[in-house]
Amino acid sequence: MGEGAFTADGCPVEVYRLLPPGGEPGIVHEAVPEGASILELGSGVGRVTHALLDLGHPVVAVDDSPEMLADVRAEKVCSKIEELRLDRVFDVVLLGSHLVNTAADTDRAAFLATARAHIAPGGRVLVEWHPPEWFESVRDAQGGRLGEVDVRLEQVVHQGNLLSAVIRYSAGGRSWTQAFTCRRLELPALNAALADAGLVFECWCTGDRTWFAAVPA
Numbered sequence: 556m557g558e559g560a561f562t563a564d565g566c567p568v569e570v571y572r573l574l575p576p577g578g579e580p581g582i583v584h585e586a587v588p589e590g591a592s593i594l595e596l597g598s599g600v601g602r603v604t605h606a607l608l609d610l611g612h613p614v615v616a617v618d619d620s621p622e623m624l625a626d627v628r629a630e631k632v633c634s635k636i637e638e639l640r641l642d643r644v645f646d647v648v649l650l651g652s653h654l655v656n657t658a659a660d661t662d663r664a665a666f667l668a669t670a671r672a673h674i675a676p677g678g679r680v681l682v683e684w685h686p687p688e689w690f691e692s693v694r695d696a697q698g699g700r701l702g703e704v705d706v707r708l709e710q711v712v713h714q715g716n717l718l719s720a721v722i723r724y725s726a727g728g729r730s731w732t733q734a735f736t737c738r739r740l741e742l743p744a745l746n747a748a749l750a751d752a753g754l755v756f757e758c759w760c761t762g763d764r765t766w767f768a769a770v771p772a
Contacts, residue, residue, distance in 0.1 A: 560622040567731035568622045570724045571600045575702035579683070580606035583649060586681055586760045586768060587612075591646035594673050596636045596666065597654055601627035615645070637665035644675040651683040655748075656737040658717055663738075667752035671771065680754060680769045689765075690718055690739045703727070716740075 560568040580603050583593070590611050598604050598616035600623050607614050608629055616631045617639055618624050624631045632639065636654070648670040657663050670680045690713070698707035705725040709732075712719045719736040740748070746756055753772050760766035 567724065567733060568600065568620070570704060570726070570731050571602065571623065572626070573702065573704050573726055574602055576602050576606040577701065579603045579651060580610060582760055582766050583607060583647070583681055584610045584612070586766070587647045587679070592675075593647045593649055594641075594645040595649045595651070596639070596669065597650070597652050598627060598629075598631070599623045599652075600625075601629065603649075603651065604629050612647075615641075615643075636669050637662065639669050639673075641673060644673055644678070646675055646678045648673050648678070648680045650680060653683055653685050653737060655682050655684045655745075656740060658736045658738045660738075660748075663748055664751060667748060667754060671753045674771055676771075678770075679757060681760065681766060682769060683766050684740070684745075685737060686764045687739055687741055693718060693720070 584607070593607060593612050593614045595604055595614055595616050598618050601616060604614050604616045604627055614629045616624065616627045616629045617634055617636065619633065619635045621633055624633055632641070650666060650670055654666055655663055657666070674680060693708065693711055695709060695711050696707060698705070700706070703726050707723045709721045709723055716739040717736055718739065722733045722735065724731045749756055749769050750772065754769040755772045757768040757770045760768055
């Protein structure tokens, strides 16, 4: 396994510095007004943050890893998402990286509560999630390339509504692994979690239903 810093939940910081922004910034930009202010929860190294800045959005990046935030070129706050309470609101709160599929219901509730607490009147929360059908398709050795990084899933285990696996990242002759567990949420469970946080589903932001918008109830 490659060396380098890891976050408390096992994310290899060096790998995240290699990953390109992908399509996420474009999805967010198309779903919000021009110049909308964005609070990005779980920003990591700024992979999406910097692209959103380039698209004209003021962004406050939040992550609980100082190593992740070290090279972020936006206003940044080192904090756990569930503990964040800024005396500010934003046009958009971004909850990406499938965080809403966290295995623990209490964590999901806390993430959504933080998002709700920071939404300006007329604002919206943009959420990236694993839709139910994704769980049915996950298999060992599934993956592809993200920029210069090869990404593969290993040790996939389905247990009820939980899916556990190990992601193997490879680049430049080195490799890193990261274990994760996520929970399958059907739409009724998702809607209930949103309602408990004072939010309501608004619309799908992508045709594959991997991004959606929610607004204050």
